[in-house]
Every structure is written in C-alpha cells, then in structure tokens.
Amino acid sequence: MRPVPWHRAAALALAVALVAPPxxxxxxxxxxxxxxxxxxxxxxxxxxxxxxxxxxxxMRMAEVIGSLAxxxxxxxxxxxxxxxxxxxxxxxxxxxxxxRRDRLAGAYxxxxxxxxLTYRVCTAAAHEAAARxxxxxxxxxxxxxxxxxx
Numbered sequence: 001m002r003p004v005p006w007h008r009a010a011a012l013a014l015a016v017a018l019v020a021p022p023x024x025x026x027x028x029x030x031x032x033x034x035x036x037x038x039x040x041x042x043x044x045x046x047x048x049x050x051x052x053x054x055x056x057x058x059m060r061m062a063e064v065i066g067s068l069a070x071x072x073x074x075x076x077x078x079x080x081x082x083x084x085x086x087x088x089x090x091x092x093x094x095x096x097x098x099x100r101r102d103r104l105a106g107a108y109x110x111x112x113x114x115x116x117l118t119y120r121v122c123t124a125a126a127h128e129a130a131a132r133x134x135x136x137x138x139x140x141x142x143x144x145x146x147x148x149x150x
Contacts, residue, residue: 054147057140058094059107062087062139066111071130074115075122 052058069083085110095101119126 062107063111066108
C-alpha cells in the first residue's frame, strides 16, 4: 500500500480562512435489510475502513479547521475564505471511503458549531481562541508531516 503524502495535508492546516458554512456530509441511502435466514457470515472490514495510525490527529485537525473557519469569519479576517477550501482539499485527499469522509466532515462541523453556539460577535476571547487554534493546527501539521509524511 502506498504511503499517504502528508506534506499535502500538513500544508492545508497552516493557512487561515473566514466564515464558512459547515461541510455537509452526503446522505447515503442504506441498503435494504437482508432477510433473516440462517446466520450469514460477516464480511471482513476492507483495508480502507481500518483506521490509520494518524486518524486521531487528522480528525483533530479537521475540528481545528472548523473552529477557525467560524472564528476567522466572525472576526472578518482577510484569510477567512480559505478554511472551507482547505477542508475540502483535506477531505478529497484523505476521504478514501464514504465513512472516512463523513468522519472528517463531522469533525469539521463539531469545531464550527461549538464556537457558533458560543460567539455571536468578535471579541478579544474569539481572537485569542483563533490564535490558539492556529498554534495547535501548526503543531498538528508538523507532527503529522514529521511522523507520517512521505
């Protein structure tokens, strides 16, 4: 299996963007339920569905991007419009299965909504939170690139 090019994902996390609506996870129709017959053998999980060792950090990165998307937009910073595009690029690079794309979008939405519930206007605390998220995002991106980059 080919290693994931983490330098691309790491670079995504280093920039900042403004207000963005939460990423919408696509609704998927569930397959019809199978009739209950004798026990049917379960299919093993495909290798793509097995969590990667960097998934925890990657999901946290998506949450940080969501938080920054809201906070930078609320405070009308010049780089605010970049975060949604970066999240989209991250999902395209790392969302190799529908379930993984949904997890990434969910993490982004969690970050976005957590601050949307708290902040209605830009305050000094909002600027401080955004600055801390920028620092955390940079740390995560360097850690991911350093440990898992190719």
